[in-house]
Each structure stands twice: as structure tokens, then as C-alpha cells.
Amino acid sequence: MKQNGKKADGRPLFDGYKPLEGAYDEIFGEEGVRNDVAVPIQALDALSRSEFVKRRSVANSAFFEAGVTFSVYGDEKQGVERIFPFDLLPRIISAKDWVHVERGLDQRVRALNMFLLDVYGEQRILKEDKIPRGIVEGSEAYLAKMHGVVPPAKTYIHIAGIDLIRGPSGEFLVLEDNVRTPSGVSYVLENRAMMKRVLPAVFAGSHVRNVDEYPRRLRETLSSRAAADVDQPNVVVLTPGAFNSAYFEHSYLARRMGCHLVEARDLFVHDDYVYLKTTHGPERVDVIYRRIDDEFLDPEVFRPDSLLGVPGIVRAYAKGHVTLANALGNGVADDKAVYPFVPDMIRFYLDEEPVLGQVETYICERKSDRAHVLANLESMVVKAVNASGGYGMLMGPTASKAELEEFAERIRANPRGYIAQPRIELSTCPSWIDGEMQPRRVDLRPYVLTTASSSWVLPGGLTRVALAEGSYVVNSSQGGGSKDTWVLDDAS
Amino acid sequence: MISRVAESCFWLHRYVERADNVARLLRVNRSFVLDVRLPEGARWRPVVVVSGEEERLSSLLGDDALDEGEQVQEYLTWNENNPSSVYSSVKWARENARTIRETISIEMWENLNIFWHWMSGGKGRRLYKSDRDAFYLRVRDAAALFLGVSRQTVLHDEPFAFMQLGVMLERAGQTARIVDVKHYALAQNGASGASGAESSQVGETAVESAQAMALLRSCSAIEPFFKKTARTPAGRPVVAFLYSEPLFPRSIVHCLGQASSLMSEIRAEAGQETGVTSMALLHKLVDSVKHNANSGAIETNLHSELTRVIDATSEVCAAIHSDYFDPSFDSSPGPMTSQIQEQA
Incomplete structure (x- = not known):
């Protein structure tokens, strides 16, 4: 689809865009642009390519000058500061989809919080054998010392970042929970400020929900949980x-x-x-x-x-x-080996069916699961249960033979330490690569705050994008970038 | 304000001031030893002694190194094991700045960053090799630029007062040390059998007058001296000028007086109940310095008077540390005492 010899020019932005086969595209359906995101997309499309490129370079240099960077410390003496690669084309979520996401996140965080209160208290869920005791108490993040310590307002999770992906039919799935110290929200706010600056006209007609009240809401959340x-x-x-x-x-x-x-x-x-x-x-x-x-x-x-x-x-x-946010010992709730039981937690504590689905997961500690994982390693994604940031992870389909063998050995040596999942065809979003719009895989980290009376979901979140062609890994430590996430208002 | 931030403000400026002073001292001494024929022990050793680095340098490089101009310059400029080398000072200034980027201005950060990259990235080293004098001038200019930029770009409130306090206390101590070089050199002259000790009775020798000029130059004081006094730049009037001229920005009396008003500003913001010990010590020091400036103590007993000023300044700094940088409910410093800063 690359048109050799043709420079970025006056053609419409999405001219020649071809969604990736087998994946859900966030913007383009079978009959072109999806109806519910059509307004902003048309406004973007009206920018010529050369105009888009110009605004893109303004955004990049502004990020660097403003020092919106993260540091990479290779050697001790000098920290290298880099900008988090930013793709100017936003990821857009319809109002209808967002209502569903919000309901699902609220439900999930409530259940996770009740789970922590229970695990460090009565342990009903273990006594009734809904989750194997060994999985919970065997978690590295389980803090037995916190047993009987109840945090103010019984709140363990003040701030959650729940990573979502969309499967091939567009359904939202929870990929992992982060209820310790989820990061990235500053990029959400900075990305948005930048978008408003470089694409004001597109913004004006699009009814994008505001993300700027996050700091105020966070402050309220924290204050409301004081002793x-x-x-x-x-x-x-x-x-x-x-x-x-x-x-x-x-x-x-x-x-x-x-x-x-x-x-x-x-x-x-x-x-x-x-x-x-x-x-x-x-x-x-x-x-x-x-x-x-x-x-x-x-x-x-x-x-x-x-x-x-x-x-x-x-x-x-x-x-x-003193209140600690998040509370101590939360890691047991986002342990990747506990994750497969979250739907059961929701049923157990809330007596509700889970709103959001999640990815089928094999627990290597279980003998039958382990056998299946080891036999099908080359089609699996293996993750260390207590790691994040894309570290300690095996992508079976793209791994070398040596890597597969190494991981098989690691799993046999420490089965509690690993889980495996089939590789999901992550959804894609058009991204500006080498002078063309090309589909790239994305995920989404929305942020959930537990305020005094209820939970509040930031309308937006951090969309991370795997910038390399064919890549499934979106982590910034592994060559990922970010996009602004536009949640549309009902009015649009 | 947070104690750690106050401490970093204080040390950030102190380190920059220190880099400036060390560079100035080395540059002047290079020219001084060319002008005057001196016994070996009076050429570079005094510079090491007043930097307080005699012991470390001789244990690292041997006692002979104290008389080797190149080795002394290398050590005082670049050695990373020397906490007050120009290199270490710039490095620690930047480290302090890095942790308080919310407090300092963008301009200050960029300036210091450029200074540091110049020092550490090879350019400074190349200039040091090709044109030593230009190198030391560049350090002086970079320090002046940083101190000027900070004055122009931040609010003149509590953090700024701590920054200036760091400058003034460092400078008071450095001026005392630099003046002490002369005393040391004189003593060496006497000890090595030259006519120094006697001639100071009957009048200044050529060596002493060159020393007096070098001393003024070390403190950027040549023009101020001539503007302020018609006297020939001989030892006594020069020492008196650097010690007690209230209008000269590097004199001991001026620096300590400024430190005292900065302490009052800080107490006005942080509360009058704060800084009681450090303020009392500083007042005592200022009073005694003003008194001694007129009493003739600096003529009869210069070395011990300068030593007293240096020690008392250190005591003030220690008191500021426990009053402001490490407050606790106990009066004795607890296990939380910050150990990252090199006290000098």
C-alpha cells in the first residue's frame, strides 16, 4: 500500500488505508469509517497529509522542549531523557462503548477491593473454596503481616489502572489489573493538552470528553480517605x-x-x-x-x-x-495467577455477572494447565505473575527455539511463577508510519478512582500502540508509543 | 518548605560558588608562580593547604605531588575523589538541581546542564589542555552566569534565600582561606631561610607585593581595591580590605553580614521560632568579625583569626543543618541524618 515516489501531499489522510486482516480496527469497519466515530474522523481526513505532518512535528518538538520525558538510565553517570513516542492520530471510543466500559470497570474494581478486604480479613472466599488458598497465600505479593489491618474507609484500591484490549469482534477484554502503582496518567493529560494545541479545529466539532479534572478528582479521592x-x-x-x-x-x-x-x-x-x-x-x-x-x-x-x-x-x-494509597498488600489482587478468578470474585461478592470479559488463562501451577502450556508453547503468550512493563514475558509465536526451551525450563522450575494465555489478535488503530496511515495494534489503560461514595472512571486513558509492524507489544520499554484517547460525548 | 529542598537549594549554589573559587585560585596562582621566584614549597603547596586537601592529595599521589603544579591543578580541577574539585562541585551542583527541578527555574537547569556537559563531555578537557587560562575563565563565567540567571528567574522567597545563604557562607569561608594562603606563603618564606619574616618588619619585598596583587586578583578585587583606597597594594591593606570592606562583595564582613540578613528573611517566612541556634551563632560571628576588623587582631594574629572564621562558619552551617535541614522532635540528630552532602 506504500506508493513509492509519492511524497506526503494534499491527498486526504486516510487515502489508501487498509485495515489489518483478522483484527478489529477501531476506526474502519467493513463499509469504511464506523458511524459512531465518523465526525472527528472526517475532520481529520480534511487535513491534507502535508498539514498533518507539519502539526505532528510541532507536537513532537513541543513535547521535548516541555520536558515531557521519561529517563533511561543506562550507565550511572548520565540519564538519557526521551520523549514517549506519540502518534498524533487519536484513538476514538464511542459514547455507547464507553458506558459499557465504565460499568465493567466500576464492577471489577469494587470486586477487587472486596477481595482484598476479605483476604486480609475473614477469608470467606478461601474458606468457601472459590479460589484455591495456595494461589492466594502463595503469591509473592501477599502480605500475611497485613492480616487484620483495615485501611481507612475499607479502601484498598484508591487508584486502579485496568488494562483493556479489544478482541477480533471488537469486544472489550480485561488483559490485566494494576492496583499497586499504575502509572501513565500524566501522559494522558499531556497528550490531550498537546492535541488541543495542534488540532484545535478538529477538536472543536468532535465533542470529546474532558480529561483535565483528573488531578482534582485524585486529590478528592485521597483526601476523602484520610483517617x-x-x-x-x-x-x-x-x-x-x-x-x-x-x-x-x-x-x-x-x-x-x-x-x-x-x-x-x-x-x-x-x-x-x-x-x-x-x-x-x-x-x-x-x-x-x-x-x-x-x-x-x-x-x-x-x-x-x-x-x-x-x-x-x-x-x-x-x-x-496515616493513609497509604494504594494500600499495602494490594499486589495479591493483581497477581496474574489470581486474575483468572476475578470473574468468580465478581459473582461471589457482588452476585452479578461480569460486564467485561477477559482472556482465557492457564495457571502453570496446575498440572493439567502446565501440560497444555508446555505442549503448545509456540502459540502461547507466557507471563511472569509478578512482573509488569512487558518484562519476563514470552511471545510464543515469534520466539526462537532457544527462547521457547528456556521458558519451558523456567516454567518447570517455578510453575507458580507463570501463567499462559493464547495470543489475542489485538485491535488496531490507524497510525502515522513512514508517511502513511497504517494499522497498528493498541491497548487501553483507563484509570479508576474510588471516591467517597462511588468510583469515577477517567473518560479516556492511555492508549498504547505497538509502533513496529506486526508487533503485539505496546510497552514503552519495548518500543511502544502512545496516542490520545478520545471518548466521545452523547451529543456527537 | 520541605527541608530536603531547602538543603538542596543551599548546596546547589554553594557548589557553584565553590567551583568558581577553586578555578579563580588556580588561575591566579599559575600567573603568580611565573612572576615570582619562590622556594618550591611556597609555589603550589599553599593552594592545596587552603583547600583542605593536603592529606587526601598526598595519600593519593604522594607528598611530592603537592609541589607539582600540574598535579595540583589536575587534582583540584578534575579529581573525582576530591569532593571540592571543580569537576565534583559542578557535578554535585547538578545532582542537587536535578532533585529540585520544580523549585528552580528552567533557565537555571538548562544553564547548569550545559556547564556540566561541557565539563564532563570532553570540551572542557580539551580547552584545559590547549588554553588553561581560558579554561579557568570559562568556569568563572559559567558560575557567574548561573548565579545571575538564578537571581533573575526565581521568586525571591524562601528557596532563593537558602540559595543565597549557601553562596555567602561558602564565599566567606573561601575568602578566609584565600587570604590564609598569603599567611602560609609568608611563613614558608620565613622557614625556608628567605628574608620574608624580617622584611615584613622593614617593608614589603617584591615577592610580597606580587603576592598582594595575586591575592587581590584571586578575589576579583583589583579594581575595587584601587577604587576604594589610594594605598599601594601591600600585604596589610589588602588583607584589611578583603577582611573588612563592607562594600566589597567578597569580603568576609560583607558575606557574613549578607548571610545574617538572609537568615532573618528565612525566619520571617519559616517562623521566628526556627533557626534559633544558627542565628545566634551567626550573630556572634558577625559581631566578632566586625570588632576584630578594627581591633588590630588581623594584623597581629592573622592566621588564627582566619582559622577561627573558617571554623565558626562551619559551625553556623552545621547549625543550619540541624535547625532547618534535619528537624526532628529530639534535639540530637537521629538516624535520619542526611549523609549525602559533603560538609566542608
Whole structure:
């Protein structure tokens, strides 16, 4: 479909676009542009190619100048800062589809939260054998020490990022849950600001729902979960520091919420309360939006050898003197070996049928599943249960023989550590590649906040796109990029 | 404001000021040793001594290295094991800046980043080899640019006050050290059998007058000196000028006086109940320095007076640390004491 010798020109943007066979295309159906996303697509199509290219380069240089970057630390001395590759063509979701997604996410996060409350409390779900006890208590992320510690307002999950994909018939499926420290929302907000700047006319007629209230909603969420006796809670964002690859996001959110960005060494615990060291003396802290993993939070509890963390913070938390968002021990709920049981959780706790489907999953710890996985490794996607970011993963269909053998060995050695799924034909979205619109695979991370009375889903989310031709891997650490996600209003 | 951020503001500017001072001292000494015939031990050793690096340098490179101009320059400019080398100072300035990018301006960050990449990326090294003088001038200019840019681009509130406080306390200590070089060189002259000790009774020798000029140059004080006083630039008036001239921006009296008003600004923002120990120590130091400027102590007992100023300045810095950078409910510093900064 590449027209050799023809430079980007005045032709319409989507001229010659051919969806990928076997995958659902987010924009183009069998009869051309899908009806419910037609308005913005027509406006985009009206831009000539040369105009689109111009605006694209404005966006890219603006991202770099604004320092919307993530850091790659190869060697110790110099951090390399890169922009997260950005594709100017938005991913567009209709109002109708979004209602469905919202309902499904709300339901799922409620169930996951009840699961955590139960697992660290009565353990009804284990006693009634809906989930094997071994799977839960065998999770590396399960914190037995948190048994009996109930967080303020019984909220474990303040912020969730639930990764969704769309299968070949367009149905939304949950790919994985992130209820520890899901990242990426700053890119959602920055991408949107950029889109409004470079494509104002397209935006104006499209009725795209606003994402800008996220920081305010996040602040409300955090404040509403403070221990009961606090009037105006002191909320801080806790970052591992400037060397962390998501530091930009940490400082961005702190700035947008108008609260302090702190490192562990800025905090200390006195009489089981947490304090911030300021030039006017110690200042009590009520809510900590922590972007540090459980095991680095408190050397008294987790890693006595660690210099990171705040000694005593877990004691303060257990006494209900400080709120940690997300709560401690959440990892057991997004463990990939627990994931296959989430539909059962929804039925068990809510007495509802799951709104969103999910991907069929083989638990390597189970003998029969393991045998199936090992026999069909070359058609499977294998994932380490406790990893994220596309690390510790095998793409069977594209792996070499040596890689397949290595993974088979790893699975045999540590069956609890792995799950496997058939490879799903992820949906595609037109993306600007080498001067043409070409289909590229995408996923979606929407963000769910648990506010005082209900949950709130950010209308949009991070669409990640596998920029390499034929690739299924969307992670930024593996050559993925991002797109702005437009959720359309009913009015359009 | 957060203590860590205040501490980084303080050290960010301190390190830049330090890079400037070390570069200035080395450049002036290069020219000085060409002008004057001095015994070996009085050529480069004093520079190492006032930098407080005598022990580390001789353990790393041997005692003889203290008299080797090239080795001394290399060590004080580039050595990464020397926490106050120009290289280390720029590096640590940038590290401090990196963690407080929300607090400093974009312009400050870009400026320092360019400075650091020049130092670490080969360009600085090449200039150092091809034109040493130009290299040290470039360091001086980069530091001046950074300090100027920060004055023009951030709010003049509490973080800015900590930045300036870092500059003033560093500069007071550095001026005291630089003046002390002269004392040291004189003592060496005397010890090595030259006529230094005697001649200071009867009048300045050529060496001493060259030293006096070098001393002024080390503090960028030649023109201010001549504008302010008609006297010939001999040892005593020069020392008196650098010690006590309130209008000269690198004099000890000026720097400590400025530090004292900056402390008052900080207390106005952070609260009058804060900084009690450091303020008291600083007041005491300022009073004694003003008193000694007029009492003749600097003429009779210069070395011990300068040592006292250097030590008292360090005490003020330590008190600022416990008052502002590491506050806790106990008066004794707890296990959370920050250990990342190199106190000098």
C-alpha cells in the first residue's frame, strides 16, 4: 500500500488505508469509517497529509522542549531523557462503548477491593473454596503481616489502572489489573493538552470528553480517605526520587494537585504518626500517595538491609494514623495467577455477572494447565505473575527455539511463577508510519478512582500502540508509543 | 518548605560558588608562580593547604605531588575523589538541581546542564589542555552566569534565600582561606631561610607585593581595591580590605553580614521560632568579625583569626543543618541524618 515516489501531499489522510486482516480496527469497519466515530474522523481526513505532518512535528518538538520525558538510565553517570513516542492520530471510543466500559470497570474494581478486604480479613472466599488458598497465600505479593489491618474507609484500591484490549469482534477484554502503582496518567493529560494545541479545529466539532479534572478528582479521592479525625488532611506524593523513570509523572501530579512531592528521607515517624521535615519544623502527614513498592516502604518491616523507605511507617499505617494509597498488600489482587478468578470474585461478592470479559488463562501451577502450556508453547503468550512493563514475558509465536526451551525450563522450575494465555489478535488503530496511515495494534489503560461514595472512571486513558509492524507489544520499554484517547460525548 | 529542598537549594549554589573559587585560585596562582621566584614549597603547596586537601592529595599521589603544579591543578580541577574539585562541585551542583527541578527555574537547569556537559563531555578537557587560562575563565563565567540567571528567574522567597545563604557562607569561608594562603606563603618564606619574616618588619619585598596583587586578583578585587583606597597594594591593606570592606562583595564582613540578613528573611517566612541556634551563632560571628576588623587582631594574629572564621562558619552551617535541614522532635540528630552532602 506504500506508493513509492509519492511524497506526503494534499491527498486526504486516510487515502489508501487498509485495515489489518483478522483484527478489529477501531476506526474502519467493513463499509469504511464506523458511524459512531465518523465526525472527528472526517475532520481529520480534511487535513491534507502535508498539514498533518507539519502539526505532528510541532507536537513532537513541543513535547521535548516541555520536558515531557521519561529517563533511561543506562550507565550511572548520565540519564538519557526521551520523549514517549506519540502518534498524533487519536484513538476514538464511542459514547455507547464507553458506558459499557465504565460499568465493567466500576464492577471489577469494587470486586477487587472486596477481595482484598476479605483476604486480609475473614477469608470467606478461601474458606468457601472459590479460589484455591495456595494461589492466594502463595503469591509473592501477599502480605500475611497485613492480616487484620483495615485501611481507612475499607479502601484498598484508591487508584486502579485496568488494562483493556479489544478482541477480533471488537469486544472489550480485561488483559490485566494494576492496583499497586499504575502509572501513565500524566501522559494522558499531556497528550490531550498537546492535541488541543495542534488540532484545535478538529477538536472543536468532535465533542470529546474532558480529561483535565483528573488531578482534582485524585486529590478528592485521597483526601476523602484520610483517617476520620482529620479536618484538612495533609496529602503528599511519595516518589523514589529523581532517578525513577516515572519521576516526571510524580512531580506532575504533585504540582497539579497542589501538594508536596516528597522522598522517603523527607518523612519520619514519631509516636506512630508520620511527619514531614520542613524548615518550620515537623509537619504531620495524613495521606500518602505513594509511588514506591510495598517492599521498599518500611525497612523495619520488609527489608532490614534497605536504606530506602521510612522506618515505622507501617506501624503508623496499622494504627490508622496515616493513609497509604494504594494500600499495602494490594499486589495479591493483581497477581496474574489470581486474575483468572476475578470473574468468580465478581459473582461471589457482588452476585452479578461480569460486564467485561477477559482472556482465557492457564495457571502453570496446575498440572493439567502446565501440560497444555508446555505442549503448545509456540502459540502461547507466557507471563511472569509478578512482573509488569512487558518484562519476563514470552511471545510464543515469534520466539526462537532457544527462547521457547528456556521458558519451558523456567516454567518447570517455578510453575507458580507463570501463567499462559493464547495470543489475542489485538485491535488496531490507524497510525502515522513512514508517511502513511497504517494499522497498528493498541491497548487501553483507563484509570479508576474510588471516591467517597462511588468510583469515577477517567473518560479516556492511555492508549498504547505497538509502533513496529506486526508487533503485539505496546510497552514503552519495548518500543511502544502512545496516542490520545478520545471518548466521545452523547451529543456527537 | 520541605527541608530536603531547602538543603538542596543551599548546596546547589554553594557548589557553584565553590567551583568558581577553586578555578579563580588556580588561575591566579599559575600567573603568580611565573612572576615570582619562590622556594618550591611556597609555589603550589599553599593552594592545596587552603583547600583542605593536603592529606587526601598526598595519600593519593604522594607528598611530592603537592609541589607539582600540574598535579595540583589536575587534582583540584578534575579529581573525582576530591569532593571540592571543580569537576565534583559542578557535578554535585547538578545532582542537587536535578532533585529540585520544580523549585528552580528552567533557565537555571538548562544553564547548569550545559556547564556540566561541557565539563564532563570532553570540551572542557580539551580547552584545559590547549588554553588553561581560558579554561579557568570559562568556569568563572559559567558560575557567574548561573548565579545571575538564578537571581533573575526565581521568586525571591524562601528557596532563593537558602540559595543565597549557601553562596555567602561558602564565599566567606573561601575568602578566609584565600587570604590564609598569603599567611602560609609568608611563613614558608620565613622557614625556608628567605628574608620574608624580617622584611615584613622593614617593608614589603617584591615577592610580597606580587603576592598582594595575586591575592587581590584571586578575589576579583583589583579594581575595587584601587577604587576604594589610594594605598599601594601591600600585604596589610589588602588583607584589611578583603577582611573588612563592607562594600566589597567578597569580603568576609560583607558575606557574613549578607548571610545574617538572609537568615532573618528565612525566619520571617519559616517562623521566628526556627533557626534559633544558627542565628545566634551567626550573630556572634558577625559581631566578632566586625570588632576584630578594627581591633588590630588581623594584623597581629592573622592566621588564627582566619582559622577561627573558617571554623565558626562551619559551625553556623552545621547549625543550619540541624535547625532547618534535619528537624526532628529530639534535639540530637537521629538516624535520619542526611549523609549525602559533603560538609566542608
